Amino acid sequence: MRSSIDSSKRCGDCTLCCKVMEIEQLAKPAHAWCPHCRPRQGCTIYQDRHAECRDFSCLWLVNDRLDADWQPSKAKFVLTMSEDGIEVRCDPGYPDAWRRAPYQAEIREWAISGEQHDVTVIVITGRRVILITPERDFDLGELGPDDRIVRELEGTRVVDARVVKVNPPIEP
Ligand code: SF4
Ligand code: SF4
Structure with missing residues (x-):
């Protein structure tokens, strides 16, 4: 969505x-191509794209520690941050791409480090x-959309995880 952040990283042919990503201003659901996108080429409304698109940068684009292997077009997933932690958003056509080397081991390292700081790491496919x-x-x-992840902790260690409804249906 962005062309560049600094001189070293560019979106290039990545789209x-x-x-x-979900784009609310376009009512575009996650994991479906935007109708304005020419895959591997770019945005056909680039000069007029919404603020949501203008403001977005994936982690690869802004983090110098992520080298060329992590460019989304090569890795087949997009790294983003939420208020909870790191999200690995997989191309649905390559749901297991994150399991390949060097990705899975590094993603595990993020989880090890994140556990000390209450930072979660999740992989999302569809x-x-x-x-x-x-x-x-x-x-x-x-x-x-109403589901939330609840982790069971022993100290900082995650021993279980489950999904709960934020707005459970009212019993008749
Ligand atoms: S995923 Fe990242 S590198 Fe790829 S087009 Fe989007 S912002 Fe650019
Ligand atoms: S409007 Fe352009 S930048 Fe935004 S999602 Fe669509 S193709 Fe990408």
């Missing part, structure tokens, strides 16, 4: 965020969410 922890992965299935 993956225009597929995996609506399916996997919580990554230092010791195991919790495949939480498909989450809806």
Whole structure:
């Protein structure tokens, strides 16, 4: 969505965020190509794109520690930050791309480091969410907009994870 942040990183032929991200201003769901995108070429309304698109930068673009292997067009996933932590947003055509080297080991390292600082690491493919922890992965299935992840902690260690409804249906 952005052409560049600094002189060293450029989107180049990557357009993956225009597929995996939800764009509210366009009513574009996550994991579907934006109708304005020419995959691998760019945005056909680049000069007039919405603020949501202008303001977005994936982590690869802004983090100098992520080298060329992590460019979304190569990795097949887009890294983003939420208020909870790191999100690995997979191209649905490559749901297991994050498991390949060097990605999975590094993502595990983020979970190890994150556990000390209450930073979560999740992998998202479509609506399916996997919580990554230092010791195991919790495949939480498909989450809806009212679903939230609840972690059970022993100290800082995650020992279990489940999904709860934020607005549970009212019992008749
Ligand atoms: S995913 Fe990142 S590198 Fe790719 S087009 Fe979007 S902002 Fe640029
Ligand atoms: S409007 Fe352009 S920048 Fe925004 S999602 Fe669509 S193709 Fe990407």
